[in-house]
Amino acid sequence: MEPTATPEAAATTNGKSGGGSARTVEVFNPATGKLIGTVPAMAPDEVTAAVARARAAQPAWEAAGFAERGRILRRAQKWTLDNAERIISTIVAENGKTYEDAQLAEVSYAASAFGFWAKNAPEFLADEKVKSASPFVLGRKLKVRYAPVGVVGVIGPWNYPLTNSFGDCIPALAAGNSVVLKPATLTPMTSLLMAEGLRECGVPEDVFQVTVGEGSSIGNALIDAVDFVMFTGSTEVGRKVMMRAAETLTPTAMELGGKDPMIVLRDANIERAANAAVHYSMQNGGQTCISVERVYVEEPVYDDFVARVTEKMGALRLGVPGGPAQVDVGAMTSESQTDIVEEQVNDAVAHGARAVVGGSRGEGDGNFFEPTLLLDVDHSMEAMKEETFGPTLPVMKVRDADEAIQLANDSPYGLQASVWTKDVARGEELARRIESGVVCVNDAQLNYVALELPMGGWKDSGVGSRHGAGGIRKYTKQQTLLVTKFAPTDKDVHMLPYDSPRKTKLLGRTFKFLWGRGKRD
Structure with a gap:
């Protein structure tokens, strides 16, 4: 009810x-x-x-x-x-x-x-x-x-x-x-x-x-x-x-806003990466600030990754939500946002992309858009540059990790990102090169449930943070408190009037002693 x-x-x-x-x-x-x-x-x-x-x-x-x-x-x-x-x-x-x-x-x-x-x-x-x-x-x-x-x-x-x-x-x-x-x-x-x-x-x-x-x-x-x-x-x-x-x-x-990139390297666990790509792009109908909104996959594993994602996304059930386990993807909350998703998908297709899964509004009286997988995409398309905030997943083939990082940073947004690799040390090194407030290695979005961690965006993705x-x-x-419990004299050495050259010289020597020692280069 x-x-x-x-x-x-x-x-x-x-x-x-x-x-x-x-x-x-x-x-x-x-x-x-x-x-x-x-x-x-x-x-x-x-x-x-x-x-x-x-x-x-x-x-x-x-x-x-x-x-x-x-x-x-x-x-x-x-x-x-x-x-x-x-x-x-x-x-x-x-x-x-x-x-x-x-x-x-x-x-x-x-x-x-x-x-x-x-x-x-x-x-x-x-x-x-x-x-x-x-x-x-x-x-x-x-x-x-x-x-x-x-x-x-x-x-x-x-x-x-x-x-x-x-x-x-x-x-x-x-x-x-x-x-x-x-x-x-x-x-x-x-x-x-x-x-x-x-x-x-x-x-x-x-x-x-x-x-x-x-x-x-x-x-x-x-x-x-x-x-x-x-x-x-x-x-x-x-x-x-x-x-x-x-x-x-x-x-x-x-x-x-965000346009969160996912980078899948050639040594990644492709099955886990594919499951994560589908979930973190489609969960909540893609209407999540930290949704996976674009994926960059190294060429040697691109076909394998795409095949797995195509199968998994094609099996998702779109429909009117109700009780547990009835549908996988529900409605879009805003009709105007549904229009934006449709416009971005149409723009991508018009510029050469292929919608191999979905690509259209859903049937019925509600605000529905089909889970959509876009291939043959590039950064000339709105779907790769602008926040979509809907159930789409554009996947782009890249030569190597350096190209993936360059494309990931080619965005005004910097809310969240992820890197997928079995070499976690390299994954962390690459994560530090991404211009984003949060970067996960072999995961996405899970940082949000760790309330001890700050969560905030760089660039056009925000100011300040929540959590932590x-x-x-x-x-x-903030209020600074300085409390003097005991003063050895009624007049500190630095107080007015400045009528003693000897005292001034003594202070100068004191400053030089305190801060003039040590190497400077």
Whole structure:
């Protein structure tokens, strides 16, 4: 059964948000085209008011401390697991992905993230003692403190309404911030459901709120009012968000577009590489920022690799997702994104590529595109240069690893990449030559489940990172503390007035003694 939402129910889930608005957002199942619910659409002034309430609620949430916040997050972890089927049903209905994609890449991630940040926030944000080589601070206590920024605004994408939309809120809450989340209008119901869960688990009123509304109308209001913006989405929109945030000097972090290359060397385990290429390009219908979007295969193993991928991709089942094991590839969430995929495939074919598997829109009322394998591709084609964000896999033959690296780096993006070889030492050496924030050797995407590892893009793929210590410290302000416990004199030697030539010369000799010794070349 598909979940439904009414304006009244959604408004209750969303705290005070949207209560005074007559506007609504209709939510459709992209696999069937059917309306599954409506939620209130907020006006800019309502978003501003929501941020004001979040700001008023934040000090008490910060004062609750890591232990209490951790207890609440662990309750939320249990709530997520206890309500897994309900969450999966909501994600499948509004997003169009398969049951397994919702289970493995969304619910399991959220459950893991709640526990990870509850456990690690105290360590990541503990005061840091600092030692200095400067003689001027001898005897002083030096520390760095991490204080929550206040109110964090999260602008989420539609492709992962739990993992990449709500998921960014978890470390922000763990750090002691209030959070106002703006989910994509295509997929707001998952965020509203999680807001309900947080409230049941003890998150105070107004500490977490969801604001639903169209595009920049409320997005700008959110950016203007919060203390930090976390954005996940396209590079084009990310630039606009950053420009808007710059007007108020509001810091940002962004995960943006990707065109992730996979390099298969002649000594790779071809069966494993073929399985990985199919999975990591087709999982979630290819609608993943870190999907494999292009493959470079060394000439000696190209035919073998292509034959295996052709067979495996041709066996995938495309269709309306429901329960477990029903389909392999679900619907595309956005009709406009389906258009982009179709345009790129048609452009590639027009320039000489062959679609040996798929190549067309799927049948039915929903947004479907067939799993598509493109051969005879090159970098004159959009499918090899621009982010596709759909179920396509272009495979290109290369002479050697050097050509593969050159082509992999021939992109404005640098989010993730992978190298496949039995010589792992060489694989790591090649990985270091790829211009990407993350590179896997003989794997892909698995770094995302290791929450200890930072995940962020280079070049046009983002600013900052999620996960690791940096993934929560970005939601804080650094404060330096220098404490003088005992001063040997009432007037330090460097203090005004400068009325003693002897003292000045003594200081000069001291500096030369401290920093003038040793080799310089």
